[in-house]
Amino acid sequence: MRIAHATRLVVLRHGETDHNAQGRFQGHADIPINELGRRQAEAAKARLAGRRFDAVYSSPLIRAMATARLVQPDAEIRVDERLMEINVGSWAGLTWTEVQAQMPDYEQKYAEGVDFRRSPEGETLAEVVDRGRPALLEIAERHEDQTVLIVSHGLFLNRVIHSLLGIEGRVLGSIANAHHSELGHAHGAWRLLSHNVG
Numbered sequence: 465m466r467i468a469h470a471t472r473l474v475v476l477r478h479g480e481t482d483h484n485a486q487g488r489f490q491g492h493a494d495i496p497i498n499e500l501g502r503r504q505a506e507a508a509k510a511r512l513a514g515r516r517f518d519a520v521y522s523s524p525l526i527r528a529m530a531t532a533r534l535v536q537p538d539a540e541i542r543v544d545e546r547l548m549e550i551n552v553g554s555w556a557g558l559t560w561t562e563v564q565a566q567m568p569d570y571e572q573k574y575a576e577g578v579d580f581r582r583s584p585e586g587e588t589l590a591e592v593v594d595r596g597r598p599a600l601l602e603i604a605e606r607h608e609d610q611t612v613l614i615v616s617h618g619l620f621l622n623r624v625i626h627s628l629l630g631i632e633g634r635v636l637g638s639i640a641n642a643h644h645s646e647l648g649h650a651h652g653a654w655r656l657l658s659h660n661v662g
Contacts, residue, residue, distance in 0.1 A: 472611040476644040478527040479504040491552030504642030505534035518610035523547040532615040546599035549617035553585030596624040
């Protein structure tokens with residue numbers, strides 16, 4: 465896979481939803497952004513106004529699509545299902561307390577870096593990276609020497625960024641709603657140019 469030296473990926477998390485505000489797991493549940501989320505997306509639009517994006521990609525989930533449209537209203541938005549958030553299956557809509565009641569060792573496993581399935585029907589972090597990493601690499605290869613905006617989800621972006629940088633564990637903090645990070649490709653490797661900007 466050939467990726468040019470000047471290729472840039474700007475990855476943006478969607479604006480806030482009511483589930484975010486209430487501390488509920490979302491996963492593939494198609495929850496829209498709320499009024500604060502719209503204001504956050506408008507702020508991201510202003511923050512990125514000086515950037516020229518050669519292409520815009522989004523997760524198909526409505527919270528990501530709405531954010532992408534607000535940030536780049538005149539752009540063609542290309543949808544890639546591999547950019548979706550981790551699937552949490554039957555945990556979607558549950559609070560942290562409700563999930564812990566179903567899986568009492570969740571916090572311990574998470575703290576110890578143990579990968580595990582998010583509900584019996586959900587995905588593991590490794591499975592998210594297995595679909596997400598190739599998606600970003602293919603986008604980058606398709607847009608050599610260009611700058612691309614990718615609108616997706618917090619956990620998804622965090623794990624795929626770690627994978628592209630070759631970082632183990634949870635070194636980088638999460639990306640807040642409507643905040644962005646930027647990856648640049650140079651000398652055959654990815655570098656983190658900025659993280660959680662907003």
